[in-house]
Amino acid sequence: MKRRVSDGYPLIQDESKASQRVSSIPPLINRGTYWAMFKWTWRQYHPMEDIAWLKQMFRQELDLRPPSLAKIGENSILMHDESGIPIAHAALSNRWGNFEINSVVVDPNHRGRGLTHKLLKQCGGESLFSYTRDVRLQSTLLKAGFERRLYPGLLPLLNIGISRIAMLFWMMFTLEFRRIFHQFRHLLNYKLFIRP
Numbered sequence: 001m002k003r004r005v006s007d008g009y010p011l012i013q014d015e016s017k018a019s020q021r022v023s024s025i026p027p028l029i030n031r032g033t034y035w036a037m038f039k040w041t042w043r044q045y046h047p048m049e050d051i052a053w054l055k056q057m058f059r060q061e062l063d064l065r066p067p068s069l070a071k072i073g074e075n076s077i078l079m080h081d082e083s084g085i086p087i088a089h090a091a092l093s094n095r096w097g098n099f100e101i102n103s104v105v106v107d108p109n110h111r112g113r114g115l116t117h118k119l120l121k122q123c124g125g126e127s128l129f130s131y132t133r134d135v136r137l138q139s140t141l142l143k144a145g146f147e148r149r150l151y152p153g154l155l156p157l158l159n160i161g162i163s164r165i166a167m168l169f170w171m172m173f174t175l176e177f178r179r180i181f182h183q184f185r186h187l188l189n190y191k192l193f194i195r196p
């Protein structure tokens with residue numbers, strides 16, 4: 001009877017040859033591919049990593065909505081670095097006939113590399129508008145064919161008015177007084193950019 005190593009006996013000649021043959025077969029996927037697949041699968045089942053990052057960005061940036069309203073849906077544009085960590089975000093909101101680009105944020109470690117150009121490209125070619133007081137975003141919007149305007153149209157204005165008032169009440173309810181104060185202080189600096 002052939003005995004195995006686990007029996008406390010050495011391997012017999014034939015079995016050791018067989019094990020050498022098996023170890024010489026190249027692996028079907030290399031370690032890098034395996035690692036990338038693992039990370040991709042992890043992200044499918046752990047989208048919380050993205051939302052946690054977005055909440056953190058909203059928490060830091062008082063110009064953006066409160067972290068309690070952070071969500072990643074079908075109208076969200078999220079960019080990741082090569083290891084799958086989120087680095088940039090923008091959202092499109094339907095404002096009754098026109099889409100608003102909002103919640104544009106780039107991770108502080110990745111700013112100044114032109115990521116806003118990539119984000120805007122991913123927003124698509126339809127008619128869009130954005131309110132912002134950030135000069136970097138304003139510069140990118142102008143380069144992407146947006147124009148400075150004062151009025152977004154009746155229905156979008158009505159929709160924005162309702163949503164901003166609702167957000168103000170929400171911020172009061174969630175005690176976001178610093179954010180309210182910040183946004184009121186800069187209210188007149190937010191400029192409208194439209195791509196007709």
Ligand SMILES: CC(C)(COP(=O)(O)OP(=O)(O)OC[C@H]1O[C@@H](n2cnc3c(N)ncnc32)[C@H](O)[C@@H]1OP(=O)(O)O)[C@@H](O)C(=O)NCCC(=O)NCCS
Nearest residue numbers: 061103104105106111112113114115116134135136137139
């Ligand atoms: C606004 C924000 C998204 C810009 O991201 P960023 O990575 O720093 O910007 P980019 O590297 O893409 O640069 C955008 C453009 O701004 C230009 N820019 C930089 N500083 C500038 C300045 N002081 N004045 C004018 N333009 C400037 C850059 O030259 C660049 O244009 P180019 O690529 O054609 O040369 C980022 O700063 C951010 O997340 N800010 C906090 C959140 C926020 O305020 N969002 C906007 C409100 S919705």
